[in-house]
Amino acid sequence: MGRLFGTDGIRGIANESLSPECALRVSGAAAQILSGSHSSPAGEQRALAVVGRDPRASGEMLEAAVTAGLTAAGVDVLLVGVLPTPAVAYLTEMYDACMGVMISASHNPMPDNGIKIFAAGGHKLDDSVEDRIEALVARDTPWRPTGARIGRVRGASNAHNGSVIPGRYGLAHSHERYVEHVIAATGQDLSGLTVVVDCAHGAAAEVAPVAYRAAGATVIALNAEPNGLNINDGCGSTHVDQVRSAVVEHGADLGLAHDGDADRCLAVAADGSLVDGDRIMAILAIAMHEAGELADATLVATVMSNLGLHIAMRAAGITVRTTSVGDRYVLEELRRGGFTLGGEQSGHLVLPRYGTTGDGILTGLRLMARMAGTGRSLADLAAVMETVPxxxxxxxxxxxxxxxxxxxxxxxxxxxxxxxxxxxxxxxxxxxxxxxxxxxxxxxxxxxxxxxxxxxxxxxxxx
The missing domain is CATH 3.30.310.50 (Alpha-D-phosphohexomutase, C-terminal domain)
Incomplete structure (x- = not known):
């Protein structure tokens, strides 16, 4: 068996390289390692895992397999349904879970799917932990509890003592908590701004328009009707022509394009020009530097970021630390240095004060907050960086x-x-x-x- 984990979890064609059997074994092995359930004494309270997914049809099948693997390893499962990856990471921390699982292939086409695993606190796994999980999968000798030690499953509406709590925004309880979290992190009323948001028929389809409207913006939602088969199909952050046209057609202030699991965000200015992750990082880094929120006046980016970003940051008195490609490496450097902003050209931005992984919806909110707070257009803000060919x-x-x-x-x-x-x-x-x-x-x-x-x-x- 080759290495299971890539740069962003496990990914493959659903029901081929990523089969239900694979999902069951991986989730069971991860549960044993991350919960310590293989050595838990009888009668000890079971650990909890949070499980979410994007709307791919195969996600239903893989969710069932992951749930079986977790409960068979003696871990309780909270199913939160269709939610962005950063929401699953946030809820993993909020519910004090031993781990979280997001079933998604991000920006990949529909036949693909993936499994992203978070440790306690919503943090991505270290290489060493992934190696231990793979070794346990290869041994194929899972620990199997019996009786009352088998894990139990509950839905998101029952997250608090089995009671259904009506949501302010008409969403499930766990979805509401995530929306409240990102709004609280925005720090600015967005009234007066009109935004076109392309949800990629993905995990952002429900919560992104709600979050942007709740923060005060007028929202025009595109591709927000997932049917399990249309995720990323000619839309979202990998196909921005639709959102560019819609911004110009509606005279909107900006557009935002998410990928299938909404952990990335690209932007479009009022004239239809693209504002990529590098320019978004430049805008937010300068905003945070001015507010005294950019730790050590340092931005973390990958080797793929444009040379123009380095030039712009140097002019603003900001240091750029460079990592290998992959948001996991950005995250490692952020944690190691105690820095407060990092990201990738592709639109993965991480603000560790508010989340443990890339969050496209939070990025969109913070970008609009900078526009609202300064009264400047997105094109004007983005002009701080000149892209080197x-x-x-x-x-x-x-x-x-x-x-x-x-x-x-x-x-x-x-x-x-x-x-x-x-x-x-x-x-x-x-x-x-x-x-x-x-x-x-x-x-x-x-x-x-x-x-x-x-x-x-x-x-x-x-x-």
Missing amino acids: QVLVNVPVSDKSLVAQAPEVREAVLEAERILADSGRILLRPSGTEELVRVMVEATDPVQARQLADVLAKRVASV
């Missing part, structure tokens, strides 16, 4: 692990770096989920960036 080529390869070690590739990179000198940079990165190598070249001269990227891509493809 960047070319990204995805090169299919037979073995991505061999590429970085190939002498001919190293020589080509060194030669390209010599040509660029201080006017750009080069990054070669194996994909975390596919047999691809991503070749990125940034240069102040876009023609030069394209030429060098093509040369490097051909060299990589020849390995």
Whole structure:
């Protein structure tokens, strides 16, 4: 069996590489390790796991398998239904659960699905914990309690002593708690702003429009009718043409585009221009720096962030710490340094004061709060950063692990770096989920960036 965990949990085609049997075994192993239930004495109170999902049809099947695996390992399960990934992480902490599970493949197409596991407090798993889970799955010798020690299952409406609590926003109790949480973290009345929000027919479909309206904004919702099959289908943060057109058509102040599990957010200015994660980070970093909320005047970003972000932050007196690609590495650096803002060009932004993982809805709220608080348009705020031309080529390869070690590739990179000198940079990165190598070249001269990227891509493809 190959490694199960990738850069963002386990992901694959549902009912093929990600089967119900796999989901059951992984969740059972995770429960044993994260709850300690395999050594719990009889009569001890059972641990709790929070389980949520996005609207994919296969999520229903995998939710059942995950629930079976958790309860078979002696862990109680709170099913919170369709909710964004950051909401599941937040509820894991709020309910003092030993772990949380989000069933989602994020921005991937519908046939795919995934399993993201959170430890107590809603934190993503360390590599060492993932290794222990994989080792236990491979041994296939699960601990199985009996009788009263088998876990029990309850729904989100019964989160408090079995009673149904009417929600202020007409949502299930756990959904309400998340909406209240992100509104409280906004810090600004958004009245007067009109926003188009593309929910990607995903986990944001119910809670995102409610949260934005509750904060005071006028909301025009797109792609907010999930049917289990249409998630990310030509919409959301990977297909922004719809939201760009709608912003211009409705004369809205901005647009926001979420992915399938709503842990990322891209924005669109009133003129239809795209504001990516780098520009959003620049806007929020400066806002937090001015408010004294940016710890050590430091922003955490990945190696994929544009050189323009580094230039803009340097001009604002802000240091940029760089990590490997993946929000887990951003999170690790945020926790290690006690920093208060980090993120990725793709729109994953993390504000550790308010959450333990990327939160697209919170990002949208904080971005609008900056607009409302300054009275400035999104285009004006985003102009703080000038994007350096960047070319990204995805090169299919037979073995991505061999590429970085190939002498001919190293020589080509060194030669390209010599040509660029201080006017750009080069990054070669194996994909975390596919047999691809991503070749990125940034240069102040876009023609030069394209030429060098093509040369490097051909060299990589020849390995």
